[in-house]
Every structure is written in C-alpha cells, then in structure tokens.
Amino acid sequence: MTTIGFIGLGVMGAPMAVNLATAGFDVVGYNRTPSKVEPLVAAGGRKVSSAAAAASGSDVVITMLPDSPDVERVLLEEGGVFDVATAGTLVIDMSTIRPDLSRQLAQAGGDRGLRVLDAPVSGGEQGAIDGKLSIMVGGDADSFAAAKPVLDVMGATVVHVGPAGSGQTVKAANQLIVAGAIELVSEALVFLEAHSVDRERAVEVLAGGLAGNAILNRKAAAMLAGDFTPGFRVDLHHKDLGIVTAAAREAGVAIPLGALAATLMGSLRAQGHGSLDHSALLVQIEQLSGRSASN
Structure with missing residues (x-):
C-alpha cells in the first residue's frame, strides 16, 4: 500500500486527503490546527503531530498550504520534509505559489534525490469534495507518470503542462x-x-x-x-x-x-x-x- 503524507488539511486539503484515504491509500495527515485532521481520521487516515512526521516513511508527500513562505518553510527548514524524506520520494506541492519558487524547490529536492512536482489545482471546495479538480502539473515526465494514479483520485482533469514551475x-x-x-x-x-x-x-x-x-x-x-x-x-x-x-x-x-x-x-x-x-x-x-x- 502506498503511504501518502498529506500536509495542510484546510478547506481544500481535507477533502482531497479524505478522497485518497477512501480510495485505499494509507494517508498520514498533519495540520497546524489538529481538529482539521479529524475528517481524514474518520475516513481511515492517521493523524501525526508534525509535517516531518507526515513525511517520514511516506512514499508520496503532498503539501496544500496557503502561500509561498509556508511551502518553503515546511519543505526546506532544518528537520523539514526535504531533510526527512528518503531518496526517490515523490513530493507534490499542490499549493498555489510563485513559479520561481517551485523551480527552486524542484532543484533543491532533486539535489537530494527527491522527485518534486508542482501541481496546483482549480475547482474550488466542491471540486475537491467531488474529486473533480483540474490539476496542472509541472516537473519531469517520469515523476508525473509515477504521481498520476494519486492525482487521478483527486482530479478529473490531470495534465502535465511542462517542466518545474509550469504548473504554477x-x-x-x-x-x-x-x-x-x-x-x-x-x-x-x-x-x-x-x-x-x-x-x-x-x-x-x-x-x-x-x-x-x-x-x-x-x-x-x-x-x-x-x-x-x-x-x-x-x-x-x-x-x-x-x-x-x-x-x-x-x-x-x-x-x-x-x-x-x-x-x-x-x-x-x-x-x-x-x-x-x-x-x-x-x-x-x-x-x-x-x-x-x-x-
């Protein structure tokens, strides 16, 4: 079973994570407000107490965070996702952030043997609930192919639009x-x-x-x-x-x-x-x- 660490369970992230758990993935969730993890737990997911704990041991790490500084901090801070994730891990940032930062994150992750994609979404809360988001993905083609079975659970339109930063x-x-x-x-x-x-x-x-x-x-x-x-x-x-x-x-x-x-x-x-x-x-x-x- 693929283990997915999901970081950021707000209005969009919570239903996206719930859909992954319902589809049979082992989903480990973290949110700064712990109560927001409860819908995921009710759907069969697990709750952890930090972003690093969500990333540790996961095959795929997904971030769904408010802004560029949040993503940068969670991925790059000492003891953060990039520090604890093992080589080969797929790191999929589904937040909406600056394209230039997505390119920087892909480079930093690649230097550590991680496969980093930027995959922001459109469709709003209802699209997230229904699993019918439009997902635009930037990154290399092989990483996209590996991530697509996960992305297909959350989106009805999943398209690889080019190299890192293109999704953003x-x-x-x-x-x-x-x-x-x-x-x-x-x-x-x-x-x-x-x-x-x-x-x-x-x-x-x-x-x-x-x-x-x-x-x-x-x-x-x-x-x-x-x-x-x-x-x-x-x-x-x-x-x-x-x-x-x-x-x-x-x-x-x-x-x-x-x-x-x-x-x-x-x-x-x-x-x-x-x-x-x-x-x-x-x-x-x-x-x-x-x-x-x-x-």
Missing part, C-alpha cells in the same frame, strides 16, 4: 481568468438590476449562450442571494493575483484587465472582506455603482 504558471493564468470572469459577471448583474431585469432568468439564458462560463454556472445563484460563504476566499485570490502581476511584470507582459481585477480584489480585502468568497467582487461593483450592497 498555468495556475496563475487560471486565477487571472477567474478574477476577470467574476468581475465581468458582477458588472453584468449590477447592470441588469439597474434596468429592472429579472436577473435569475437573465443568468439562465446567458449561461446557455456564448457568455456562458463556470462563474455563471457555479456562483451566480449565490451572488444574487448575497451569499458569500467562502469556497475560495478573497484573501487567497488577492494573494494569487499578486503572483500573477509579479510574473507578468517579470515576463514583460501587459495584463490591463487583470491589473484592474487585482486592484478591485485588493480594495475589497482592504475593506475587511478578505474572509468572504471571491465572488464578493459583486459588492465592490455595487458600491462603485452607488447601489445597495448584497451583504
């Missing part, structure tokens, strides 16, 4: 598109409301045409209800858009609409809405339009 680059593009789509859907909803159109019917027909997109399908109903219970928090999307804008600047690429979306997301966060779902961009557009806020 594709994820940055994903977050750019999602932010822009949320912004435009928000603008459309405010526009429709201002003209006294039945917005539920409007969303139905828009979703069936060329304007159809995942935000209309998955988020619009809750947005109309003013329900911004987080599936993916403003705080995290703000962080991801920082990665996008930095990577675009590094490459000399203009992202005018993306920069605007990043500014609006940052403003929403500065107003104290960082814990809301990122679809709360609707609130920002309502405020800019001088209309009553959904929440």
Whole structure:
C-alpha cells in the first residue's frame, strides 16, 4: 500500500486527503490546527503531530498550504520534509505559489534525490469534495507518470503542462481568468438590476449562450442571494493575483484587465472582506455603482 503524507488539511486539503484515504491509500495527515485532521481520521487516515512526521516513511508527500513562505518553510527548514524524506520520494506541492519558487524547490529536492512536482489545482471546495479538480502539473515526465494514479483520485482533469514551475504558471493564468470572469459577471448583474431585469432568468439564458462560463454556472445563484460563504476566499485570490502581476511584470507582459481585477480584489480585502468568497467582487461593483450592497 502506498503511504501518502498529506500536509495542510484546510478547506481544500481535507477533502482531497479524505478522497485518497477512501480510495485505499494509507494517508498520514498533519495540520497546524489538529481538529482539521479529524475528517481524514474518520475516513481511515492517521493523524501525526508534525509535517516531518507526515513525511517520514511516506512514499508520496503532498503539501496544500496557503502561500509561498509556508511551502518553503515546511519543505526546506532544518528537520523539514526535504531533510526527512528518503531518496526517490515523490513530493507534490499542490499549493498555489510563485513559479520561481517551485523551480527552486524542484532543484533543491532533486539535489537530494527527491522527485518534486508542482501541481496546483482549480475547482474550488466542491471540486475537491467531488474529486473533480483540474490539476496542472509541472516537473519531469517520469515523476508525473509515477504521481498520476494519486492525482487521478483527486482530479478529473490531470495534465502535465511542462517542466518545474509550469504548473504554477498555468495556475496563475487560471486565477487571472477567474478574477476577470467574476468581475465581468458582477458588472453584468449590477447592470441588469439597474434596468429592472429579472436577473435569475437573465443568468439562465446567458449561461446557455456564448457568455456562458463556470462563474455563471457555479456562483451566480449565490451572488444574487448575497451569499458569500467562502469556497475560495478573497484573501487567497488577492494573494494569487499578486503572483500573477509579479510574473507578468517579470515576463514583460501587459495584463490591463487583470491589473484592474487585482486592484478591485485588493480594495475589497482592504475593506475587511478578505474572509468572504471571491465572488464578493459583486459588492465592490455595487458600491462603485452607488447601489445597495448584497451583504
């Protein structure tokens, strides 16, 4: 039986680890808040008291952490994952972090005989629960082939997109598109409301045409209800858009609409809405339009 050390059991990580345990893998979980490991234990996994303990003796180590410094610390600190993992171990970082850091981690891990992949995900909490995430993987082809049976449990679309760092680059593009789509859907909803159109019917027909997109399908109903219970928090999307804008600047690429979306997301966060779902961009557009806020 393959043993998987899973580090980071938050909104996304917990259901991903549960799916692995349900599929028959021996999953050892660690989270800074111990109570968040309980769903994994209930699914047949095991709880340990440190990231190093999760990595020690595991065939595969998966990290699902909030930001670049968290991943760097867990993998590279003295006594961390890279120190305790044995040569040949697959280390799969499924967090969303800077592409340049992913390349550095792959090099550092490779120097120690580890096989390191960056494999960020898209699909939100529901995609994690359903095991239908889109997983974009950077790293060498042989390591990807070895990891695919594990990744297939968590994702419906699992694609090797190139060498180390490529997964994070594709994820940055994903977050750019999602932010822009949320912004435009928000603008459309405010526009429709201002003209006294039945917005539920409007969303139905828009979703069936060329304007159809995942935000209309998955988020619009809750947005109309003013329900911004987080599936993916403003705080995290703000962080991801920082990665996008930095990577675009590094490459000399203009992202005018993306920069605007990043500014609006940052403003929403500065107003104290960082814990809301990122679809709360609707609130920002309502405020800019001088209309009553959904929440």
